[in-house]
Amino acid sequence: MNLHKRLPSDMLGLLPISDKGLIDYCIPFDLGQKGDYQLGYIVVAQGNLFVLQDGKAKKIPLSSLASIKYEAMVGCGAITALDDSGAPYIIARASLRHSERFSEFVTALKRDAAGWQEQIAGRGKEKYCDDCGTLLIGGACPKCRKTSVRFNRFYDLCKPYILRLLLISLMMVGVTFCALYHQNIQKILIDDYLRSGKGTVADVLPFFAIMIIITALQIGCTIGKNVLSVRLGSLMSMDLRSKLFKKIQSLSMSYIGSRPTGELMHRITFDTNAVRDFMERCFGNMFSNLITMVGAVFCMFAINWKLAVLVIIFTPAIIIMSRMFHKRIHRMFWAQGRKGDSMKSRLQDVISGIRVVKSFGCEGREAEKFNEQSNELARINSRNECFWAIFFPIITLVMGLGVHFATYFGGIEVLKDNMTVGTLQQFIAYAAMFYGPMRWMAHLPRMIMRMLNSLDRMYEILDEEPDIKDAPNPKECKGNGEVEFKNVTFGYDPGEPVLENINFTVKSGEMVGLVGASGVGKSTLINLLMRLYDVDSGSITIDGVDLREISNADLHRQIGVVLQDTVMFSGTIGANIRYARPDATRQQVIAAAKMANAHDFICRLPDGYDTYITERGGNVSGGERQRIAIARAILANPKLLILDEATSALDTESEELVQQAIERLTGGRTTFAIAHRLSTLRHADRIIVLNDHKVAEVGTHDQLLEKKGIYYSLINAQSKLHRIKGDNED
């Protein structure tokens, strides 16, 4: 986040330093002493922190701020510190709008105080526009950014399809031309042959033929236009989807982890669909409607300009009415949708929790609540439908008024002999062509905006630079898998380090157990080793090569992982075992399964290795899934192995099978194992105990027991727990 906001001029005057260019940090906050909204700024300059608010500046020397911290509260947050006597005081308070910046600011001050060289940009993203304060969409201000930039993006998107677009335009012009010309033919037929009394049946026939041909041409062009538009839309959205998917996979965990899975899914499915929808339904019609309308207006003026003015003059009123009507309708049905949603989610709650409802005997209460919601929905539903049923015909009538005016005034002209009947018929047809697409066109701006917003959201991802990048000249990772952590510090959020100054070396082939309370950073350490995140400072090396200098693909080839919650992909067991090495032979797959103690149970399944398992793996038990995952890791043959709580969710019998498999797997490989059940770490060569973000103890099981430190007390606590469990079982 930006910690160097521009200081407004009235605040600048308050700042009691001579050279205003020497500002290190400048951040805003929005709450005053009494808890009301009041803008203020914190400025750091020349070794002092200044709090500017309410026409005053308070000066605090940085040297007295060793204890500065950010405190999150409810709906607000404060920066506090301890004064000389150790009593806490508040430096500034702000609503949550500024909380992220507050905490990054405090971190930055602490880093500066610690004398750290590396400038680590905070992970937070600016949410509001610097210039106008509008909420940013897709990282850009929808107000300030010139629409031309956004249209350019759209243009870039269209560029590869320029030929198709030209073809579509040609079809559109064809449709319009046919529609306009058709009326002209009719006019000639009416005036010259029907009304004049000169025409014969033989004369009418060619007209009939011509009109059929024109209609056929028009239909042909319309079909061509529609088909091409649909194809183009699908192509473009497919293009975008694959681009997005590729990009999301290449982005780091810190980016993906920072947003809900649903949001990314939404971008890939919903936003690309929005573009497709636009191309299919709007883009083609947009131009053909526009051309038709312009053509109709042109023709009307050519026939009788006074009449044309009369017809067109009502356009703005009709557009406004139509938009109002649709806004109302949109709101009404939106409310209905929301009520429907809340009823659906209630239903889902109750049905999925039916055991709880029944066991506490709350069916009656649930039925009552449901009835209430159902009634409300029914009420809104009938109100909305009635409104629609009454007002839709009325609005249609109003929209048609222009045509009726044309008929009325045109009729008078005909009676005065200023106009022929055929011309009137032609004129009325043009008026109808002008008004027909009007209602649709009135919503065009909204549809375009919606598409551009979807594009913005997608480009936010496409423009994102992955923060875990492959080195330009990646080094190859040769050796036997010796791992070293050197002064490693890391935190997911600025100001909250999860690991601090971690140092240790793991020799090739050694098995290390990682132990500590939950939340102490064991899994984080593993994430760093897999380079799902980059360290904030310090370095991790494998065989002397920094992780950041190894290409990601190469690194992940060296590492095998067995997690507590085994991830299976929908597919056969065989395919899941082959996941990391798709070219493995059947013989190798079986060998790996045998090593993993999985072969026997797989063979007992009716479909053997071809058994289809679902994403959650519902049709195989936890222990079986775990063994499949181990087979997968064995087949990949990694140098480095990571076991994250691999046996914690298993019953005793399958744990033994898995344990055996793991022992075979770890033989000769550098292994990191995390386990809550400490008994599973008996075989570890060394155990590293993490406590309070740091390495607290290192040693073998026996050494640590002798030391009577943290590990000793953990073991004691667990054996007590086991005794209790044992008592219950007896």
Added chain:
Amino acid sequence: MSEIITVENTFETKYITAQNATFEKTEGGFVSVQFEGNFYPRADFCRAFPLSAPDVYISVRESSGKHREIGMIENLLEFPQDIADMIRTQINLRYFTPKITKLHSAVDANGTTTFDCDTDKGRCTFVIRGGSDAVIRLSDTRIIFTDVDGNRFEIADLTKFTRREQKKLDLYI
């Protein structure tokens, strides 16, 4: 046969009253507590039912370390005025949920809605995202909005708003 364990007989709550504890304002604008022979230089006051019953069952907690509970205030209204005010100031420090008093405008754009309104903490604008998570209906007349930053804004009583305002609000609740 031992007694059946129920909620009532097992978990004893320590209640802090104006009689058994002393509260004092500190230099830095916090409140210190002297209770059962211990002195806490700064105490945090956390509401147990911040939405449904803001004045009863207030948990008084240590402000550092494990934030252990010192004791509970059963009902703030039973405290002498001066102490109650002192504690309320602390509570207001911790909780920031402006109450909307007047709605100037609500503008929809890009799937978000920007509200411009007067609150008991001053005028402000905030943006909520479309979708149901941003609005919680506590009762038929009481509503909480959560903006994109997580700030919460309360409508304490919908019926106190003008018809025009209610109509505008109706779309979001």
